[in-house]
Amino acid sequence: MSVGRILIIDDGKGPGGALEMALRMDFESVKSFSNPNLLPFYLKTEKADVAILDVDFSGVREGEERGLYWLREIKRINPRIEVVILLEEEDVMLGERAIEEGAANFAFKRVNTRELVASLRSIVQLKLMKERCELVESRFDGIRKELLQSKPVIQGSSVPYNRMMYAITGVIDTPDAILLQGETGSGKKTVARYIHNQSSRRNELFLEANHLLERETELGGYLFGVKKRNYPTADPDLPGKFQLAEGGTLYIPEVAKIPLSVQDQFLRYMEKAVVEPVGASRSVPVNVKLLLGTAEDLKSLVEEGVFHEELYRRLSSKAIEIPALRHRVEDIEDIANFFISQSCAKYHKGPLRMSARTLEELKLNQWPGNISELKLTIEKGVILCEEEVLRPEDFRFRPVAQSQLFKIPDTIEEMEKSMIKKALERHKNNHSAAAAQLGITRQTLYNKIRKYKL
Structure with a gap:
């Protein structure tokens, strides 16, 4: 061609x-x-x-x-x-x-x-070779970012927390694929990293397949690789996430979104430890710890015919339930203090502590977005706080039902837009100062300003 x-x-x-x-x-x-x-x-x-x-x-x-x-x-x-x-x-x-x-x-x-x-x-x-080199370099940039991220910290002492940790201990070094079930924002990725860091694979790569493409062929290539049969010298084979994670751990955050044809490949891997790259005539062996996350009810998806029954049967026997934050209220203080320290370091602020009223309000909230929502809430409070104590006023909570005390944007994008807008207002549109407060580069700030039309 x-x-x-x-x-x-x-x-x-x-x-x-x-x-x-x-x-x-x-x-x-x-x-x-x-x-x-x-x-x-x-x-x-x-x-x-x-x-x-x-x-x-x-x-x-x-x-x-x-x-x-x-x-x-x-x-x-x-x-x-x-x-x-x-x-x-x-x-x-x-x-x-x-x-x-x-x-x-x-x-x-x-x-x-x-x-x-x-x-x-x-x-x-x-x-074309330059473009492929850029593609490979971008993939390995992603790998480097994964490697440079800090080790996961799982905070807690509640009964649901202890039950989850007991279940995790039993699967850390098993060869089986593990299903992590939990609501959006409950900490499935953190648990996946914890499993990796505690396992015998801790010195190998932890990769996340977080760009699930809509077209099945592209998704198959992204996960399992592509075998290029035309122009083999000029168009080399492209490895997928399974091959890149060889010897380590591969985490796929939303297995429910993967089409049935690709789910068959997961079954093949679980049975024979092989995958078949797109365009290949034969399977290739791989060795990864496979962790699959979901916020969906997979049993209902099986009944609807959009999730593989055999895959569900195998995964459900090795499933770990990640409890929602509202079910582990006793852990909120430890988790919040961890995020306060993290945000203070990120935004170059001195040590902050919560007032008793602030902690009470945090515990009363229902947290539909779970730990991710709590993290955004704390981050917002740290940014707005002008004293040494985090008070409810720093979170701009609303005097309504206790389940909705905090006025938190519905999405991360809305939260990000609000934070950038407030930083620009605070520093009178001084981009350098606003970027420093937000912990990002000026170029990133410019890109965000254009994105949100600020």
Whole structure:
């Protein structure tokens, strides 16, 4: 299969039309246009790998060197597009200038089609390899972030907490896949990390598969890898999360969202310790501790026909129930104090403590968002607190039913938007000061401001 998308930019006086015909047999797509006013539109809408630019393309502004103006424009609008300059043989010096300005190569207008095709193929393959390297690097950046995160801390002394810890102790070093059941925000990921850190796999990777894609093929590749059979030297196999977590622990937070066809792969792994990459003709062995989380009632999903009955049967026998925060009120003080210390360090504040009334209010709340909601609440209180004691006023609770004493945004995004808005107001739109208070970089703050249209 031909690869490479070529865009020819020619004013109609050069070899553009004939060149388009000559290249169509060798590349995935070849398109050309001659209107300089449409160049920005084409560069933003056309998915091109290489642009072939006639050095005499019209529309050059007065005072600009011919050809180099449009080269700069292409690189400004879409720097991922490689550029090849077409010029006359006497313009070699201009071609060398173009390469210094970012062009991939130059060719003469008296085109040797065979040489041009070879050059374009090399440029396309190099570009694709760079993009794959960036993809691999981003995957390993994610791995590094996982490794750098602090060890999980599980706080508590209540009966539900002790019951959960007893169940965890019995599965830490078993080879079985473990189901972690609990409401959203109850701490399933923290428990998964704890299991990993207490197991014999503690010195290996802990990975979370937290980007569950909608299309089954993409999800299969993300989890189990992709076997590339075309162009094996230029298009290497891509490992999935199972392969990357080899020897360690793989946590999948929402198993209920995974389609039945992918669930079959989980069964295959649980039975034979193998997975089958997308496009592969045979399975490959893997060795991971598989932890699956869910906030759904899997039994009901089995009855609805959207969850594999055999997978449910196997997982339900090795399930750990993560109690909701409202069922472990005795633990709230320890958990809240931990989050207070964490938030004080994050926002560069001195030691803070809770007033007796604040603790009482925290215990009275129902916490539908569980530990995650408590963490956001504490973080918000620490940010707003101007004294050494956290008082109910710092949480802006409402004088309504005790189950809704705190006015907490419905989503993390709303919470984040509110925190950024208050930081900007407090520092009179001084971005550097607001970013420092929030514990983020100025660039991240700019991105958030654009995202939330603040």
